Amino acid sequence: MAAAGTAPLKKYKLVFIGDQSVGKTSIISRFMYDTFDTHYASTIGIDFVSKSVPIDRGTVRLQLWDTAGQERFRSLIPAYIRDSQVAVVVFDITSRASFDSTTTWIADVRAQRGNDVIIVLVGNKTDLVSQREVSAAEIEQRANEQEIMFIETSAKEGFNIKLLFRRLATVRARAAARRAPRARRSPPAARRRRPCRRWRRARRRPTRRSCS
Ligand SMILES: Nc1nc2c(ncn2[C@@H]2O[C@H](COP(=O)(O)OP(=O)(O)OP(=O)(O)O)[C@@H](O)[C@H]2O)c(=O)[nH]1
Ligand SMILES: [Mg+2]
Helix, strand or coil, rough: CCCCCCCCCEEEEEEEEEECCCHHHHHHHHHHHCCCCCCCCCCCEEEEEEEEEECCCCEEEEEEECCCCCHHHHHHHHHHHHHHCCEEEEECCCCHHHHHHHHHHHHHHHHHCCCCEEEEEEEEEECHHHCCCCCCCHHHHHHHCCCCEECCCCCCEEEEHHHHHHCCCCCHHHHHHHHHCCCCCCCCCHHHHHHHHHHHHHHHCCCHHHHH
């Protein structure tokens, strides 16, 4: 609970989706605990963790939903996409098949959330340079076509992991601020000081009482 006089932390839900073994859990573990495990333990169902992240105007809390890439868990995922403001679509840069699948993952997000969602395309495992199957240019092209953000990461080396989460937190907070109703952004005193003449121009037939 927030201490007296302090606003509660803003909470943003992020869902991690993508094919099996692309590194969703590893990205989250690197961010949460700064650890990496070469041993593969596939996620069963859905896992949840959360962490506070400092941004330029304070701190926000990120709630991370880590989904399983295995086909048998697919039916669980739409509900989590529906409930999230950010979708992190991960693929493995050493697997063209996982990159090809991102089209379907992104379509699934759009089907659930339309344009009311932030999507980021994440090409993971950049440390495996010699095994790369998807070029940086292709990733950028797909992101541009889909009008979404993109980034390359290595959970193993910690490359771009903090940047990914900081960026998402910042972009989401800005989107929320833009969407906040005007009344909530401007204090009542400021609204009262608004010159009446401007109000008159905005409406054709003002009443005297409205301007007093
Ligand atoms: N070299 C390298 N290996 C990675 C990287 N990220 C993950 N891995 C390895 O890839 C395998 C799968 O990683 P996970 O994080 O479990 O993948 P996932 O997407 O969560 O898989 P599911 O839970 O089955 O959907 C593990 O053996 C990891 O050690 C990375 O950046 N570089
Ligand atoms: Mg996993």
